[in-house]
Amino acid sequence: MFRGRQKSLSVMSLVLMAFSVLLAGGLSEAGPKPKPTAPYIHRATVDESGEVTLQFTASRNQTHYEVRMGNAQRSTKIAQLGASSTSYSTKRLANPGELVSLFVRAVGQGGSADSNVVKLRIPAPRYTKPLATFPETGGYLGFGAEVSGKRHNGGDYKSTVGTAVFAVTDGVVVYSGSYEGFGSLNPSSKGGVMVIEHTNRSGGRFFAVYGHATPLVKPGVRVTKGQRIGTIHMFKNGGVALPHLHFGIYIGDRFPTSGWGYSSSLANWAEPKAYLDNNL
Numbered sequence: 150m151f152r153g154r155q156k157s158l159s160v161m162s163l164v165l166m167a168f169s170v171l172l173a174g175g176l177s178e179a180g181p182k183p184k185p186t187a188p189y190i191h192r193a194t195v196d197e198s199g200e201v202t203l204q205f206t207a208s209r210n211q212t213h214y215e216v217r218m219g220n221a222q223r224s225t226k227i228a229q230l231g232a233s234s235t236s237y238s239t240k241r242l243a244n245p246g247e248l249v250s251l252f253v254r255a256v257g258q259g260g261s262a263d264s265n266v267v268k269l270r271i272p273a274p275r276y277t278k279p280l281a282t283f284p285e286t287g288g289y290l291g292f293g294a295e296v297s298g299k300r301h302n303g304g305d306y307k308s309t310v311g312t313a314v315f316a317v318t319d320g321v322v323v324y325s326g327s328y329e330g331f332g333s334l335n336p337s338s339k340g341g342v343m344v345i346e347h348t349n350r351s352g353g354r355f356f357a358v359y360g361h362a363t364p365l366v367k368p369g370v371r372v373t374k375g376q377r378i379g380t381i382h383m384f385k386n387g388g389v390a391l392p393h394l395h396f397g398i399y400i401g402d403r404f405p406t407s408g409w410g411y412s413s414s415l416a417n418w419a420e421p422k423a424y425l426d427n428n429l
């Protein structure tokens with residue numbers, strides 16, 4: 150019994166010794182792994198759509214990179230990039246108007262090293278889309294289309310019944326109610342429409358027609374950019390269901406009393422998306 154125990158102890162000592170020698174030999178051969186050098190962000194941009202792009206110089210002794218949001222004390226990883234990467238691009242990093250701090254961390258077997266921290270402001274869109282899916286048309290009637298000798302003075306944007314309609318910018322409601330032709334075509338019936346007086350970025354006045362929607366705002370009230378002002382209702386043409394938003398832009402001091410969907414000419418009317426993109 151005693152001898153057996155002694156024997157097993159000495160075997161164990163030998164194994165431990167051999168392991169120590171192996172470990173020491175291994176370390177002295179490879180040495181400690183070198184720490185990565187710090188990458189450097191030399192270009193950081195954010196475009197109007199909120200897409201952020203970082204370009205950075207490569208680090209040495211790294212196996213991969215992490216793009217992190219925050220600072221050296223507190224950060225969260227938002228992406229992992231391969232060892233050969235030198236750029237990173239993404240959308241929807243933060244809400245419009247927010248300031249974000251970003252840096253790149255080089256990670257290797259010998260540790261990690263952080264780049265400089267860059268700060269970017271996510272731009273706020275200059276206007277709100279009247280429908281979340283604007284300017285998707287789905288093949289509906291476009292701006293300027295000729296129908297029975299008249300011109301379609303707005304754009305038709307495909308939608309579904311119950312969809313929210315938003316004010317593109319601040320304004321005052323000048324008309325809110327029902328109007329002939331906005332409920333159905335062939336036969337014609339009344340439907341919901343709002344006309345809102347807005348101001349463009351040069352201080353100029355324009356009117357926007359939001360048609361085929363049940364109004365949620367009354368005449369005379371002020372609305373703010375992005376406020377929900379109505380709900381898309383059913384629209385039929387010759388019995389065919391085609392719910393959509395008719396959205397028109399009229400530039401002038403006085404909004405006409407008729408011709409809100411079609412008019413004899415396109416004078417004072419503008420292609421909606423181009424107008425918003427260039428003037429708000």
Ligand SMILES: [Zn+2]
Nearest residue numbers: 304305395410
């Ligand atoms: Zn229309």
